Amino acid sequence: MSAPVSSLPGMSDILPEEATLWQWVEGRCREVLRNAGFGEIRTPILERTDLFVRTTGEGSEVVQKQMFTFDDRSGRSLSLRPEGTPSIMRAYLSSQGDGGPVRWYYMGPMFRSERPQAGRKRQFHQLGAEAIGSESVIVDAEMIGLTYDLCSSVGLPEAVVLVNSIGSAEDQAAIKGLLAGYFTDHREALCADCSRRLEGNVLRILDCKNEQCQAVIEGAPPIAEAIGVEGRREFDRLISLLDRAAIPFRMEPRLVRGLDYYTRTVWEVRHDALGAQDALGGGGRYDRLAESLGQKAYRPGVGFAMGLERMLLAIQAGKGAQDLRAEGGPDVWLVSMGAPAEEANFLWAREVRSKLGLSVQGDFDGRSMKAQMRMANRSGARWVVICGEDELAKGVFCLKDLQSGEQWEVSGQDAVVQLGGTQE
RNA sequence: GUGGGCGUAGCUCAGUUGGUUAGAGCGUCUGGUUGUGGCCCAGAAGGCCGGGGGUUCGAAUCCCCUCGCUCACCCCA
Numbered sequence: 001m002s003a004p005v006s007s008l009p010g011m012s013d014i015l016p017e018e019a020t021l022w023q024w025v026e027g028r029c030r031e032v033l034r035n036a037g038f039g040e041i042r043t044p045i046l047e048r049t050d051l052f053v054r055t056t057g058e059g060s061e062v063v064q065k066q067m068f069t070f071d072d073r074s075g076r077s078l079s080l081r082p083e084g085t086p087s088i089m090r091a092y093l094s095s096q097g098d099g100g101p102v103r104w105y106y107m108g109p110m111f112r113s114e115r116p117q118a119g120r121k122r123q124f125h126q127l128g129a130e131a132i133g134s135e136s137v138i139v140d141a142e143m144i145g146l147t148y149d150l151c152s153s154v155g156l157p158e159a160v161v162l163v164n165s166i167g168s169a170e171d172q173a174a175i176k177g178l179l180a181g182y183f184t185d186h187r188e189a190l191c192a193d194c195s196r197r198l199e200g201n202v203l204r205i206l207d208c209k210n211e212q213c214q215a216v217i218e219g220a221p222p223i224a225e226a227i228g229v230e231g232r233r234e235f236d237r238l239i240s241l242l243d244r245a246a247i248p249f250r251m252e253p254r255l256v257r258g259l260d261y262y263t264r265t266v267w268e269v270r271h272d273a274l275g276a277q278d279a280l281g282g283g284g285r286y287d288r289l290a291e292s293l294g295q296k297a298y299r300p301g302v303g304f305a306m307g308l309e310r311m312l313l314a315i316q317a318g319k320g321a322q323d324l325r326a327e328g329g330p331d332v333w334l335v336s337m338g339a340p341a342e343e344a345n346f347l348w349a350r351e352v353r354s355k356l357g358l359s360v361q362g363d364f365d366g367r368s369m370k371a372q373m374r375m376a377n378r379s380g381a382r383w384v385v386i387c388g389e390d391e392l393a394k395g396v397f398c399l400k401d402l403q404s405g406e407q408w409e410v411s412g413q414d415a416v417v418q419l420g421g422t423q424e
Numbered sequence: 425g426u427g428g429g430c431g432u433a434g435c436u437c438a439g440u441u442g443g444u445u446a447g448a449g450c451g452u453c454u455g456g457u458u459g460u461g462g463c464c465c466a467g468a469a470g471g472c473c474g475g476g477g478g479u480u481c482g483a484a485u486c487c488c489c490u491c492g493c494u495c496a497c498c499c500c501a
Binding site for chain 2: 118258
């Protein structure tokens with residue numbers, strides 16, 4: 001006897017009951033994305049490590065210590081994707097040489113080797129959308145609106161979208177210099193984490209939750225000051241567009257992102273039912289991403305990703321999740337008494353499934369009739385088809401309506417016809 | 425990577441200052457009905473009390489180690 005094999009930490013099974021809820025969420029999102037003109041792209045889960053080092057960023061926490069990285073048989077370094085955007089850009093560059101605009105969305109598992117927590121798994125699922133090839137701020141507004149629409153379409157209209165601009169690639173050098181200067185002067189007052197951030201990602205200090213740091217952050221020069229005139233005018237236009245489109249959002253001057261490629265517009269959507277990991281999704285513009293993959297021509301883009309687990313958590317924190325779970329039971333349950341009857345039911349079920357498209361299920365392990373009827377009742381099936389020695393002798397089946405309790409004998413063919421008649 | 429909380433039946437959980445055969449509810453199975461569900465009644469099965477070591481006459485209970493889950497820090501979706 002050996003010990004049972006368990007799943008890996010932070011990687012869990014999604015059982016059928018819960019999967020129906022996933023399917024519902026995915027279905028609603030696909031509809032919203034389709035209406036916004038997005039087509040689905042599916043990229044490999046495994047990529048060259050270099051893809052993420054060059055895009056997500058060598059300095060980012062994600063690349064530095066959260067990737068599942070290993071060498072393949074030929075010694076190449078591979079990584080399970082920690083996020084979707086780099087793969088999408090890679091696919092875009094290799095398929096759209098002319099730089100034309102595309103709108104692509106993806107859905108699937110991502111991997112980060114962090115300590116698991118509420119709303120944070122090691123294998124988690126993201127739904128992301130990318131609009132590549134356009135520089136228009138109107139597209140930024142569309143994407144932010146889409147972020148909100150996805151939330152409201154799955155019953156989370158209370159989600160809050162936070163928007164900010166972190167400046168163009170050129171502005172960022174100035175911004176980082178400005179902040180680095182300020183925070184270095186106040187280094188003594190910063191927490192240990194922020195001291196570390198001073199060396200790596202200065203912007204991250206802005207959203208430190210530590211109270212000591214808050215006071216210092218209050219006095220920090222606003223990012224907006226270091227953004228060029230044109231950048232500020234463009235951001236004002238975005239805000240105006242969001243207002244006029246009645247997209248609920250809030251300006252958040254301290255909002256920053258953890259991935260290296262973001263420039264200009266950034267946003268995040270939060271939900272307060274989530275606990276510490278309260279971001280349902282986040283995104284931004286990434287005008288230099290293509291460049292980091294060796295593309296010479298300018299290929300701007302903007303996109304975001306939503307955490308499916310987090311959306312599910314927020315939905316389940318509210319009401320209505322149970323109704324969604326109830327779906328999925330069979331239409332007809334088979335009750336068989338004796339091996340010959342089990343065979344007759346097996347054959348009949350195949351016929352009904354193919355002719356009527358009904359969901360038919362039964363138990364073939366010789367349980368008592370009482371037990372089988374209980375299973376039928378519990379399954380949620382409306383109909384029960386009973387077959388035993390008597391029916392076999394007469395060449396009929398018993399058809400029972402579990403709702404009314406009535407039952408009658410019919411031939412196998414008539415049972416198909418009558419069940420067909422109950423469908424609209 | 426750092427810290428806190430929790431590991432007892434398939435599930436949710438009780439279990440007294442350490443004390444004799446470790447309990448409940450739900451679920452499962454059987455019977456009350458020759459072959460009929462929900463409600464009810466009766467009964468049964470099901471536990472290395474996460475694992476290992478220690479203290480003790482005696483450990484689910486106390487101590488140490490370990491593994492797992494979970495929440496928070498960090499990070500991010």
